[in-house]
Amino acid sequence: MFPAPIQEASAPKRYAYYAAIAIVLTFWLLPLLAVLLTSVRSLEDLNAGNYWGLPKEWKFSNYAEVFQSTPMLRYMLNTVIITLPAVVGAIALATLAGYALAKFRFRGNLLMFCMFVGGNFVPFQILMVPVRNMAVRTGLYDTYWALILFHLAFQTGFCALFMRNFISTLPDALLESARVEGANEFRIFWSIILPLMRPALAALAVLIFTFIWNDYFWALVMVQSDAVKPVTTGLSALRGEWVASWQLISAGSIIAAVPPVAMFFILQRQFISGLTLGAVK
Amino acid sequence: MNSPPQSVSLQPGIALPAKRRRLTGINLVPWIFLAPAVIVFATYVVIPIFQSFWLSLYDWDGLSPSKKFIGLSNYAALFQDDQFWTSLKNNVYWLVLFLLGPVIGLAIAIFLNQKVYAMRIVKSLFFFPFVLSGVVIGLVFSWFYEPAHGLLNTILGAFGLPSISPLSDENLVTPAIIAAGLWPQIAYCMILYLTGLTAVDPEQIEAARIDGARGMKMLWHVIIPQLRPATFIAVVVTTIGALRSFDLVQVMTDGGPFGSSSILAYFMFQQSITNFRMGYGAAIAVVLFLIMSVFIAFFLRHMIRSERS
Numbered sequence: 001m002f003p004a005p006i007q008e009a010s011a012p013k014r015y016a017y018y019a020a021i022a023i024v025l026t027f028w029l030l031p032l033l034a035v036l037l038t039s040v041r042s043l044e045d046l047n048a049g050n051y052w053g054l055p056k057e058w059k060f061s062n063y064a065e066v067f068q069s070t071p072m073l074r075y076m077l078n079t080v081i082i083t084l085p086a087v088v089g090a091i092a093l094a095t096l097a098g099y100a101l102a103k104f105r106f107r108g109n110l111l112m113f114c115m116f117v118g119g120n121f122v123p124f125q126i127l128m129v130p131v132r133n134m135a136v137r138t139g140l141y142d143t144y145w146a147l148i149l150f151h152l153a154f155q156t157g158f159c160a161l162f163m164r165n166f167i168s169t170l171p172d173a174l175l176e177s178a179r180v181e182g183a184n185e186f187r188i189f190w191s192i193i194l195p196l197m198r199p200a201l202a203a204l205a206v207l208i209f210t211f212i213w214n215d216y217f218w219a220l221v222m223v224q225s226d227a228v229k230p231v232t233t234g235l236s237a238l239r240g241e242w243v244a245s246w247q248l249i250s251a252g253s254i255i256a257a258v259p260p261v262a263m264f265f266i267l268q269r270q271f272i273s274g275l276t277l278g279a280v281k
Numbered sequence: 282m283n284s285p286p287q288s289v290s291l292q293p294g295i296a297l298p299a300k301r302r303r304l305t306g307i308n309l310v311p312w313i314f315l316a317p318a319v320i321v322f323a324t325y326v327v328i329p330i331f332q333s334f335w336l337s338l339y340d341w342d343g344l345s346p347s348k349k350f351i352g353l354s355n356y357a358a359l360f361q362d363d364q365f366w367t368s369l370k371n372n373v374y375w376l377v378l379f380l381l382g383p384v385i386g387l388a389i390a391i392f393l394n395q396k397v398y399a400m401r402i403v404k405s406l407f408f409f410p411f412v413l414s415g416v417v418i419g420l421v422f423s424w425f426y427e428p429a430h431g432l433l434n435t436i437l438g439a440f441g442l443p444s445i446s447p448l449s450d451e452n453l454v455t456p457a458i459i460a461a462g463l464w465p466q467i468a469y470c471m472i473l474y475l476t477g478l479t480a481v482d483p484e485q486i487e488a489a490r491i492d493g494a495r496g497m498k499m500l501w502h503v504i505i506p507q508l509r510p511a512t513f514i515a516v517v518v519t520t521i522g523a524l525r526s527f528d529l530v531q532v533m534t535d536g537g538p539f540g541s542s543s544i545l546a547y548f549m550f551q552q553s554i555t556n557f558r559m560g561y562g563a564a565i566a567v568v569l570f571l572i573m574s575v576f577i578a579f580f581l582r583h584m585i586r587s588e589r590s
Contacts, residue, residue, distance in 0.1 A: 032410070100311035104311035116322060123570055129563050156321060157326065213414070260413070261409055265405065
């Protein structure tokens with residue numbers, strides 16, 4: 001193990017190590033702690049210049065105010081409505097594609113794989129004008145579908161890379177024996193491959209859920225009305241209205257951040273395994 | 282790429298019964314599996330790339346039905362545009378400074394690579410900024426940098442240093458935004474390296490210890506070479522992330538003050554959406570795309586090589 005295990009070090013060194021972790025972690029999270037603290041301050045506190053002492057009054061009602069006086073709840077709901085179908089769709093298409101790329105040899109296999117991987121890295125701006133025009137022309141502009149379809153399509157690239165790499169690790173003998181027994185390819189996919197994919201599906205779902213949840217650029221380009229706006233552009237618009245009411249901006253930011261953060265802490269293992277696939281090979 | 286039919290059962294990954302393949306010449310089954318993904322990906326990603334190239338040759342406001350062909354005039358105008366050069370220069374700053382992500386990420390990973398009580402939760406606390414959206418990070422850091430009451434100036438004041446206002450200072454604004462962008466990027470690199478460190482061969486470490494290698498020497502000659510796969514991904518993803526960043530600039534400064542923190546991604550958005558210059562915007566996007574293609578090609582080449590071996 002590197003570095004040498006701290007348990008082997010002397011007691012003072014060990015305690016110094018624990019203290020160092022506490023200090024570094026505090027600095028690391030300092031900007032966020034500032035926002036947390038500000039989100040429960042009263043306006044009087046801020047007006048009195050009490051920015052960094054303990055709040056005189058813990059005003060959790062700032063959170064309630066955000067929900068009551070702004071469409072924040074609507075924005076959150078919009079994000080959910082956009083994110084869930086996009087995640088499910090991208091994973092479904094990519095699992096099919098991943099199976100083809102991992103277990104079949106055919107002309108164009110590598111080319112298709114490179115298309116998915118390369119496309120996944122392009123700057124959004126090179127897609128922006130045509131994709132936006134397509135949405136305007138088809139009447140999808142400023143609807144959920146504009147964002148759902150784009151995210152579904154774009155994330156299919158990353159998911160196909162992921163699925164292909166995962167399915168490659170499944171033993172071919174499994175498929176061969178099913179073929180010998182006369183199962184067709186679609187049956188093999190459905191009853192042999194798919195059940196084995198569960199861990200990968202979970203990992204991937206958690207990962208792209210946060211990617212799509214956090215999207216800002218496409219939300220800015222594709223939708224504008226409050227009725228469909230997701231939480232990212234919603235929050236950014238509210239900030240303009242709140243001007244310098246930092247207690248509300250802070251509370252709003254925390255609210256917008258909670259779902260992906262909660263998801264990460266609950267499903268950490270899946271999340272990390274999704275993220276680091278291929279990083280240790 | 283089609284292998285001879287008699288090898289079907291010997292080679293892994295060959296699917297179809299030999300008969301059907303001989304009849305059609307093309308193996309249709311994989312294409313049936315691929316079709317839906319390829320169709321949506323082509324519609325929303327591959328084809329729009331070509332359309333942007335084509336659009337960059339036109340003068341178009343995005344609204345009127347007719348586009349005017351103007352050849353390479355958009356590019357000629359672009360290279361005369363000061364804002365373009367400022368944005369490009371800032372992109373270079375992002376690229377260079379963002380590479381601190383893998384470096385600091387590795388340092389934190391080594392620091393945290395211990396099996397002690399509650400280490401799991403500590404690692405998670407270091408990592409979770411990665412799951413925050415750009416908007417939230419932008420707002421968090423805007424508050425941190427806020428000139429009158431922000432935490433940064435409070436801290437500087439505590440040390441008797443003068444106040445600064447990073448987001449309205451032309452010289453500080455880009456590094457200040459990059460610092461905000463590095464926060465989740467470091468977290469990402471850290472997690473890659475933590476995973477990489479668990480895969481480092483303990484026998485090699487022991488052997489090197491017996492040979493007297495310690496600390497930095499051990500790190501440089503034994504550990505870092507074994508972390509190559511993690512480093513490769515960290516550097517590629519960081520580089521692409523640097524060129525792709527948009528959210529923070531839009532949220533924190535809108536490219537200001539006076540366009541000094543603009544980057545190509547933001548400049549493109551501003552020209553197309555705010556100023557209705559879609560053709561010009563497409564030309565900016567093409568330039569950004571060409572810069573990124575170098576890195577994408579590098580990544581694909583590496584990937585194809587490791588596939589073949």
